[in-house]
Amino acid sequence: MNAMSLDEKEEYVSPLKLFILSQDTLRGTRVNQNVEGAARNLWPDRPPLFSAGANKNNDLVMKRTCRSVGVPPPLRCAVWISAVHRSAHPQESPSEADECGTLGRVRLLDHSWTIVLQQVFPDSSDELTVDFPDLGLSTAFFPLQQDGSSPDEASGAILFTAFTANHWENLLGRDHGGTPIPEKGVKALKQVLCAAQFVLGVDFCPLLPDLVAILLNYMTESYVYATLRDMMDAPSFFLPLSFTQHIAWCRSFAYVLKRLHPETAAEMNRAGALSVDGLDPIFKRFFTNIMKYEHVLRICDMFVMEGGKVLFRMGVALIAMCKGDLKKKFKSSLTARSSGSSGSILLVDSNPDAWWDAVRTFAHSSKFSFATLLKKAFGTFHRTLNKERRQMRFPRRNALARMISIHEEWAIANVPRTQLTAPPKPLGFVESADGVSMVLAKPASVRASLASWLPLSLRSTKLNLIFSTDSHGRTLDIFYRHCSRTKHTITIMEVLNTGSIIGMFASQAWHNSSHVYGDGECFLFRASPNPQCFKWKHDDTIEVLSFEEDSHDGIGLSMTSSPDQEVAAVMEHFMVSRSNFISMGGTVDGSSGLRLNEDLSTGESACALGFNNDPLGGPDQPQFEIGLVEVYGLVREMDGRAVVDGANDQMWDPGF
Numbered sequence: 012m013n014a015m016s017l018d019e020k021e022e023y024v025s026p027l028k029l030f031i032l033s034q035d036t037l038r039g040t041r042v043n044q045n046v047e048g049a050a051r052n053l054w055p056d057r058p059p060l061f062s063a064g065a066n067k068n069n070d071l072v073m074k075r076t077c078r079s080v081g082v083p084p085p086l087r088c089a090v091w092i093s094a095v096h097r098s099a100h101p102q103e104s105p106s107e108a109d110e111c112g113t114l115g116r117v118r119l120l121d122h123s124w125t126i127v128l129q130q131v132f133p134d135s136s137d138e139l140t141v142d143f144p145d146l147g148l149s150t151a152f153f154p155l156q157q158d159g160s161s162p163d164e165a166s167g168a169i170l171f172t173a174f175t176a177n178h179w180e181n182l183l184g185r186d187h188g189g190t191p192i193p194e195k196g197v198k199a200l201k202q203v204l205c206a207a208q209f210v211l212g213v214d215f216c217p218l219l220p221d222l223v224a225i226l227l228n229y230m231t232e233s234y235v236y237a238t239l240r241d242m243m244d245a246p247s248f249f250l251p252l253s254f255t256q257h258i259a260w261c262r263s264f265a266y267v268l269k270r271l272h273p274e275t276a277a278e279m280n281r282a283g284a285l286s287v288d289g290l291d292p293i294f295k296r297f298f299t300n301i302m303k304y305e306h307v308l309r310i311c312d313m314f315v316m317e318g319g320k321v322l323f324r325m326g327v328a329l330i331a332m333c334k335g336d337l338k339k340k341f342k343s344s345l346t347a348r349s350s351g352s353s354g355s356i357l358l359v360d361s362n363p364d365a366w367w368d369a370v371r372t373f374a375h376s377s378k379f380s381f382a383t384l385l386k387k388a389f390g391t392f393h394r395t396l397n398k399e400r401r402q403m404r405f406p407r408r409n410a411l412a413r414m415i416s417i418h419e420e421w422a423i424a425n426v427p428r429t430q431l432t433a434p435p436k437p438l439g440f441v442e443s444a445d446g447v448s449m450v451l452a453k454p455a456s457v458r459a460s461l462a463s464w465l466p467l468s469l470r471s472t473k474l475n476l477i478f479s480t481d482s483h484g485r486t487l488d489i490f491y492r493h494c495s496r497t498k499h500t501i502t503i504m505e506v507l508n509t510g511s512i513i514g515m516f517a518s519q520a521w522h523n524s525s526h527v528y529g530d531g532e533c534f535l536f537r538a539s540p541n542p543q544c545f546k547w548k549h550d551d552t553i554e555v556l557s558f559e560e561d562s563h564d565g566i567g568l569s570m571t572s573s574p575d576q577e578v579a580a581v582m583e584h585f586m587v588s589r590s591n592f593i594s595m596g597g598t599v600d601g602s603s604g605l606r607l608n609e610d611l612s613t614g615e616s617a618c619a620l621g622f623n624n625d626p627l628g629g630p631d632q633p634q635f636e637i638g639l640v641e642v643y644g645l646v647r648e649m650d651g652r653a654v655v656d657g658a659n660d661q662m663w664d665p666g667f
Contacts, residue, residue: 027115029057030089033229037196038188042229046083054083058109060093074316078385082312087229088112092238094315099245111237124233127206130648133439133473137455141436143179143201144208147215147254148295186299187224199232200224206236209436211243215253221297222250225311238315247412248318251294258426259419260294260319261287266414267406268327275334282366289363292370293326301371302329306381320408327405328388333373337366435462439473441646447482449474451503451512451641457538461501464544465516466532469499471648478642485611487523487590490642495522497644497653503538504607504614505638506628512538513616513627515595515605521588521642529585533595535604535624545604545624547585547596582621596622602633611640 033042046054053076060073082090089112097108110116132138183200184191192200203223207213219239226235242249251257265285269276279285292301299307313321373379388405406414437458440449452458452474462470477500478493494500500521503514518532534546577599584597596604596619604619605627615634616627628635646653 027113029114030055030060030086030112031114031117031234032085033088034231035228036199036231036235037192037224037227039193039195042084044085046085048080050080050083053080054086054090056086058113059105060090060109060112074313077312077316078389081309084229087308087312088231088234091226091230091311091315092234092241095238095241095249098248098316098318099241120233120237121231124236127210127236128202130439131202131205131209131436134453134455136453137437137458138198138202140455140459141201141205143220144204146204146208146213146217146219147257148178148217148220181300182220182224182296186221186296187228188304192224196227199227203227203232203235203239205436207239211240213239213243213252215257216250217257217295218250218297221295221299222311225297225299225307228308245318247415249314250319255419255422255426256415257294258287258422259415259417261290262418262421263411263414264290264293264323264326266418267323267411268330271327271405272331272334275330279330279366282363284363284366286363289366290326291363292367293322297322298325298329301367302374306374306384309381320411323411324388324405325384328384329370329374331387332379332384333370336373336378337369435459435470438462438465438470439648440643441473441475443476445482447476447479449476449641449643450479450481450639451505451538452476452501452643456542457503457512460536460538460542460544464534464536464546465645469645472645473648474501474643475646475653476641477644478640480611480640485640487588487593487609487611490593490611491521491523491588494642495520499645501643501645502640503643504611504640506614506632507636507638509629509632509635511540511627511629513605514538517586517595519586521586521593523590524588527584527587529595531585531621533585535595535619535622535627537625537627543625545622547621548623549582549621578620584619596620596624607637607640612637 032044035042046056093108093112096111097103097105100108132141183197200220200223204220207216207219207223213219223235223239226238230238243252246252247256251260265276265280268279268285276285279289283289292298297307298310302310310321310325313325437455438452438461440452440458443449452461458474461474465472477497478490483489483493498518498520500517501514502517502521503512505512514536516532516534516536518530519528531547531549534544536542536544581597581599584603585595587594587597587603591609592606594603594606598604598617598619602615602617604616604622604624606615608614613634614628614637616624617633618624618626626633644653
């Protein structure tokens with residue numbers, strides 16, 4: 012074999028150094044991998060994407076190139092993730108940002124995504140039961156006034172914005188490509204959104220569902236997740252991640268539009284299209300419901316490089332472009348009003364849907380030019396005032412950031428919010444090291460119910476199976492041996508002949524004791540059918556001690572026993588554990604809320620004081636036979652350590 016020449020050595024490039032090619036995860040269609048037209052000479056297939064000098068002029072050239080010709084489809088995956096990483100981490104070198112888009116990162120990103128999926132969906136049933144995360148979409152807002160004033164409380168009130176099934180129908184149906192998203196694409200979208208909420212901690216970002224769907228057109232789930240993770244490192248640059256930030260972005264948009272196009276802003280405000288809800292097509296839908304999808308993708312090309320300011324510029328420019336068309340449309344269909352300005356759009360008592368429908372019609376017509384839109388968005392604005400011509404430029408990034416900050420402070424002080432509470436995700440679980448498999452708590456529906464019933468401080472935990480009658484035996488001695496050093500436990504069991512799954516949460520470690528222990532955090536539950544939790548509540552009508560004027564203790568407190576004292580004592584039978592039974596909850600006749608005998612084969616249940624539970628075995632079955640019994644401890648998600656109170660992480664010691 013001949014030795015490789017010097018020129019050949021210089022030309023050789025490892026495939027791992029090349030940019031990864033785009034892949035359509037949303038629809039599964041083939042992406043044309045040829046770079047065509049003018050873009051062929053502008054976009055490389057390998058680093059450096061940004062010039063090695065990384066000076067501001069080179070960055071500006073890249074931005075202008077992206078605006079003028081867009082990113083070629085085969086390179087969108089590499090360019091999008093590299094551009095976001097560069098913007099989120101400006102302290103890093105350009106070569107580090109470029110490396111994110113190379114084939115050398117594929118295995119690392121895919122492995123990271125596999126770990127994330129295991130955290131979010133520890134069992135296959137989890138993904139079947141979980142719904143799309145809310146992300147702040149079901150939120151009530153006060154209407155936003157175009158002049159920046161607070162709403163008129165007498166006029167009424169709160170506009171409730173719920174991201175309803177109709178919105179999801181549009182997102183999953185027509186707005187991303189004109190045809191419904193296939194099942195695999197819907198699955199990928201749900202996985203990424205759940206990972207964003209449960210791993211990245213994104214609780215509020217109404218813009219995220221449409222943005223993720225756009226990214227999935229050219230990226231795999233692992234690359235979309237990595238891109239979002241970088242965006243979270245620079246949230247103010249890319250996305251509003253709180254309710255008040257979302258309000259601030261909308262108010263800032265209204266302010267900019269008022270300064271640049273005051274007449275259009277006034278009419279848009281009267282139509283309701285300048286309220287927080289009215290601006291949904293821009294700040295919630297990423298233009299997907301008003302523009303051609305090819306143009307939405309071009310906006311995304313600019314968004315990953317320049318951040319959220321692109322939404323402001325393109326939104327203002329689009330409204331400015333179609334205001335003449337809006338004037339003609341509404342002049343003939345709506346009631347005209349007198350106006351001192353001949354340029355006023357004639358709108359009366361309209362609604363935001365009508366306004367944006369007109370914008371959509373214009374943006375899909377032959378009169379619309381994306382090149383003209385870009386010129387308006389990134390060029391110089393002019394207006395005529397008293398026959399004098401002056402330039403008006405879109406505010407620079409720093410000025411826009413200050414504007415948003417001021418409006419966020421206003422939102423914190425003035426705008427109330429109500430948000431529907433999304434159910435917590437199902438508890439995760441730890442695979443047993445000794446090969447014992449969990450059974451009763453494995454269904455996601457059961458773990459979701461448990462997560463919603465646990466105290467808030469314990470909801471971000473995982474289940475760790477510490478005892479199972481199938482593997483460890485069926486005696487209380489073995490039960491105590493496995494449970495006595497685990498503070499928070501969930502005991503769950505099946506009722507034979509009925510199929511019911513019932514159980515109890517213990518706030519202290521089960522151990523053989525002559526004392527009653529536990530506290531009001533204990534609860535009883537039925538996991539299936541008809542999941543229901545029975546938490547302990549103190550009965551304020553019971554007087555344990557009475558006050559008398561002639562008492563002998565000098566403070567008027569009588570220490571004499573009373574029937575109420577006996578009832579109160581029974582109410583606090585949280586946990587009882589002897590050598591021949593364990594129980595939770597008590598009644599005045601000696602029965603229990605839930606009681607198991609010494610071989611864990613027979614149980615009984617009655618309505619316990621304080622818990623006020625239904626008989627867990629069934630209304631006509633105070634005693635019942637028990638099948639499988641499992642006990643789960645709770646461990647922290649981050650490191651798998653047992654959840655305990657106090658400053659140290661030592662295992663729980665009952666210490667009686």
